[in-house]
Amino acid sequence: MHALQVKYVKGIDLSPAEVKEAQRRYQEMKGRGALAIECEFEQCEHLGDRHMPEFSPFDVVTCMFAVHYFFAEEGTLATFLSNVRDSLKDGG
Structure with missing residues (x-):
């Protein structure tokens, strides 16, 4: 690293x-x-259950060995992806 x-x-x-x-x-x-x-x-x-605004912006967000869990419901996936988007810095 x-x-x-x-x-x-x-x-x-x-x-x-x-x-x-x-x-x-x-x-x-x-x-x-x-x-x-x-x-x-x-x-x-609560990564896929609710919006998580408390995470600081990051350059990179990764999800290893877990993304398939967020496909249980469409809303769960949408919330998770929204949290990822909102956790990234501009251009991240």
């Missing part, structure tokens, strides 16, 4: 256990000096 000049990563997951595991892995890698970036992890149950 350093070669890409990434300075900050915010991880969001529905599962408290997965957030805890991400925090553990981050601390482990940081302790070995393997990471020079700041990371925060947050549990959030």
